[in-house]
Amino acid sequence: MLETRNLDKSFGAIHVTRNVALKLEKGERRVILGPNGAGKTTLFNQLVGEIQPSSGSIHLAGEDVTRLSVADRARRGLSRSYQKNTLFDGLTVWENLGLAAAIALGKGTGLMRDPLHDPEVIETVKEVAALVNLGRSLHAPVAAVSYGVRRQLEVGIALATRPKVLLMDEPTSGVGPEMSRGFHRLLKNLPRDLTVLIIEHDMDLAFDVADTITVLNYGEVVFDGLPEAARNSALLKEIYLGSWEDA
Amino acid sequence: MFRHTRLRLITLALLAIGAVLYGAFTGYFGLEVLTEIAILAILVLSLDLVAGFGGMVSLCHGALMGTGAYAFAMLASDLGLSPAAAMAGAIGLTGAVAALIGAICARSHGIYFIMATLAFSQMGYSLVFESPWFGGDDGLSDVPRPDLSAIGLDLNDPRTFTFWCLAALALAYLVAAQVLRSGMGRSMVGLMHNEKRLRALGLTAWRVKAVAFGISGAIAGLAGVLAAQQTQYISPGLMAWTVSGEALVVVILGGLGTLVGPLVGALLFVMLRHEVSAFTPYWHAVVGMILVAVVMSRANGVYGWIEHRLSVRGAHGKPIEPEVENA
Numbered sequence: 001m002l003e004t005r006n007l008d009k010s011f012g013a014i015h016v017t018r019n020v021a022l023k024l025e026k027g028e029r030r031v032i033l034g035p036n037g038a039g040k041t042t043l044f045n046q047l048v049g050e051i052q053p054s055s056g057s058i059h060l061a062g063e064d065v066t067r068l069s070v071a072d073r074a075r076r077g078l079s080r081s082y083q084k085n086t087l088f089d090g091l092t093v094w095e096n097l098g099l100a101a102a103i104a105l106g107k108g109t110g111l112m113r114d115p116l117h118d119p120e121v122i123e124t125v126k127e128v129a130a131l132v133n134l135g136r137s138l139h140a141p142v143a144a145v146s147y148g149v150r151r152q153l154e155v156g157i158a159l160a161t162r163p164k165v166l167l168m169d170e171p172t173s174g175v176g177p178e179m180s181r182g183f184h185r186l187l188k189n190l191p192r193d194l195t196v197l198i199i200e201h202d203m204d205l206a207f208d209v210a211d212t213i214t215v216l217n218y219g220e221v222v223f224d225g226l227p228e229a230a231r232n233s234a235l236l237k238e239i240y241l242g243s244w245e246d247a
Numbered sequence: 248m249f250r251h252t253r254l255r256l257i258t259l260a261l262l263a264i265g266a267v268l269y270g271a272f273t274g275y276f277g278l279e280v281l282t283e284i285a286i287l288a289i290l291v292l293s294l295d296l297v298a299g300f301g302g303m304v305s306l307c308h309g310a311l312m313g314t315g316a317y318a319f320a321m322l323a324s325d326l327g328l329s330p331a332a333a334m335a336g337a338i339g340l341t342g343a344v345a346a347l348i349g350a351i352c353a354r355s356h357g358i359y360f361i362m363a364t365l366a367f368s369q370m371g372y373s374l375v376f377e378s379p380w381f382g383g384d385d386g387l388s389d390v391p392r393p394d395l396s397a398i399g400l401d402l403n404d405p406r407t408f409t410f411w412c413l414a415a416l417a418l419a420y421l422v423a424a425q426v427l428r429s430g431m432g433r434s435m436v437g438l439m440h441n442e443k444r445l446r447a448l449g450l451t452a453w454r455v456k457a458v459a460f461g462i463s464g465a466i467a468g469l470a471g472v473l474a475a476q477q478t479q480y481i482s483p484g485l486m487a488w489t490v491s492g493e494a495l496v497v498v499i500l501g502g503l504g505t506l507v508g509p510l511v512g513a514l515l516f517v518m519l520r521h522e523v524s525a526f527t528p529y530w531h532a533v534v535g536m537i538l539v540a541v542v543m544s545r546a547n548g549v550y551g552w553i554e555h556r557l558s559v560r561g562a563h564g565k566p567i568e569p570e571v572e573n574a
Contacts, residue, residue: 048447074449086447088440095248099437102430103448109455110430116248161448 001026001195002047002078002165007056009039009046009219016042017219019056022197024165029187029196031206033230034216035239040199041083043216044167047197048080049073061164074104077164081155083173083199087142093153094138097125097160104161124160132156132186148179155186165195172202180205207231215239248436249300249427254557255507258550262510263417270409278409280521285412286473288513289419291497292506293466296423297349298495299504300432301459302439304361307348307368309490311464314371315341315471316481317381320390330393330476338468345464346457353453356442368488376483386482390475402476412473419466423506426462435459500538502548511550 007020017039024030034040045051047058049070057066065073088096095116101124102108102115115121129135132152137145142153155171171187172180180202187209190196200206206213206227213230215223217239223230230236270281290312297303318337322328328336352363375381392402395411402408426432434455437445442452475481484490493516501512516534523530546552 050447069451070446071449071451074447080447082444086441086444088437088444090440091248091436095433099433099445100448102433103445103450108430108434108450109458111426112429114428115430115433157444157448 001028001061002197003059004043004047005057005059007043007046007058008054009042009051010054015219017046017053017216020216020219020221022214022221022224024195024197026164026195027193029209029211030198030214031210031212032197032199032214032216033201033206033236037218038216039219040216041169042219044080044169044197044199047167048078074161078167079158079161079163079165080167081158081169081171083169085150085154087150087153087157089142092139092141093129093134093145093149094125096142096153097128097134097156098122100157100160101125101128101162124162128156128160131159131189133182148175151175151179152182152186155183159190163194165197166190168196168198168200170199170201172200172205184208248433249424249506251424252554254554255505258507258511259420262514266413270406270413275405278405280517282405282409282412282473282477284513284517285409285416286470286477287494287497287517288510289412289416289470289473290467290494291501291509291513292416292419292423293463293470294494295498295501295503295506295509296426296466297435297460297463298498299506299509300427300439301435301456302356303349303352303456303460304357304495305364305460305463306361306488306491306495307364307371308463308467308494309488309492310368310371310486311341311345311467312471312474312490313375313481313483313486314344314464315468316390316475316485317375317387317471318468319472319475320387320481321381323391324387324389330391334393334472337472338465341468341471342461342465345467346461348464349460350453350457352460353456365488365491368486368491372483372486372488375486381483384483386480388480390479390481392476392479408477412477415469415473419469420506420510422462422466426459427506431455431458496534496538498548500534500541500548502550502552502554505547505550505554508548508550512548515549 002024004020004022007017009017032040046053057064060076098116098121101121105120107115132155134152137149172183184205210227213227215236223236294308315337318340319333322333322336323330348367352360355363400407446452497512497516498509502508519534523533
C-alpha cells in the first residue's frame, strides 16, 4: 500500500534520512521508533509531500507519488495527524471534522450547497466523532476545549478524510495515562483495512498495536521486524529502548 | 464560520426597512447620500468577503471597482452593447481580472499579500491614467444608465436609481452570504485558519483563493458599474489606492468578518463624512480618531463591539443571540 525506496533527505551536509526502504501492506499497523532527532517526523514530511526527498521514491498503492503535491497525495488517500496540533482554531469541533470530510468527499469547493449540512458529511462526522470519543465536545469551539480533546480532534480530522493510509505522528504526545489508554482503544478500533504508520514513544501502546516495528537511528533503518524481535534486540536496547520491559 | 445570528438578522431587517423608508420619503440630497451608502456598502461587502473570511486583506478593491466602472463605460459606449449586457460583461470581466490577481497572489500571505494587491492596484491606476484609450486623466463621460422602461422603471429618476442601487446591494449581500455558506466559503474560512492543514486534507489552496477573490472582485465590479451609472462620469481617481484604503477603513470600522458590520460601517462612514464636513474640512481627522479608538478598544469594529456586548449580557442572563444556523 505504501512503499519507500532508498529515501534520502539531506540538508547540506546533514543526512536526516538515509536510504529508508519501507513496505507497508494493506491493513498493516507499523510503529516507527527512534530517539529524538532520528528523522521520524522528517520521514513523515517526505511521505506526505511537505518536503521533497533528495533522492529515492515514494509509492502509494503502486503509484509513484514522489513528485505529487501534498493535496494530490491526500486526494489519493494519504492522511496524517501532526505531533503539534494543527487545527482550525476559530471553528468548532464539528466544523473541523466537517470541513475535512467535505474536502475528502469533493464537496469543499462547490458554490451552491453547504457541505456541513450534507448527509454524507454529517454521517462521516458522527462516525469519526464516535471513534475518537468527541461526542460531548462536538459543538464547542476548538479554542475552548482541553488539550486532550484537541489531540483527539487532531486524529479525528485525519480520519474524517476516510484515508487508505493514515500517518500518526505521536498521537499521545503530551496526554495523560487515561487519555493514552483512550488512544490505545482508538487504534484497536480502527478499520482493519486501514494501513497505519505511527510514530510513538509510548512503548506499551507501540508493542500492543504494532504488527511490525521499524526503528530509525540517525536517519537510517536499523531494525525492521516483528514486535517480539524488537523486544529481544540487543542493538535496539543499546541505541534507544533501554529497559522498556520495566516501563 | 459565517452565521446569521438573530442579532444579525434583526440588524439586516432594520437596515433594510430604514433604507426603504428613507429612500421613499427623502429629497434629492438624501437620495444621493443613500445611493452613495449603497455603492460603498457593496464595495466593502466584497472586501469583507475575502479579508474578513479568507484573511486576504486587499488593497486593490478600489482598482477592481474602477475596472468595473471603466469596463461598463467602454462596453456600453465604445462597443455599443446595451447597458444590461455591458453590466454583465463588466462584472464578469472584473471577476476574471480579480481571479487572476487572486491566483497570482495566492502564495503570499499577510503584508506580502497586501503589497502584491497594492502593486496591481497601482498598475491599474497608471494604465487608465496614462492611456488615451481610457480617457487619461480626463476620464470618460456620458456613461449611460440601463433602460428599464420595459418594466415601467426610469433609472434617470433619482429615487428609482437609488432603489436600483439598494436592490443591487441586497443581491450582493445574498451572493456573499451564499458563498460563505457554500463549500467554497467554508474552505476559504478554513484556509484563513490553517492553510497547511487544508492542503494536507487535499485542498488546492490557490484555486480556492482565486475563485473567492474572483467572486469578491465581481461584486466590487458591480459597485463600480453603479458608481459609473450614478455620476455618468468616471475618472482615474476611482482606481486610486486610497479608495481601497478607505474601503478597508470602513470594513474595520464596521466589523471585519461579520458581513453585516461593513454595511453599518458604510452607513456610519458616509454619514460622518457628510455631517462632519459641514463643520470642518478636516473630517478625515475625525474619522481617523474614531478608527484609532475602535482599533485601540480591541473590539471588532462598531458592530463587533455591539455583538460582543450583547453576547456578554446574554451570557449572564437569557441568551439573546442563539444561532439560527446550526452547524
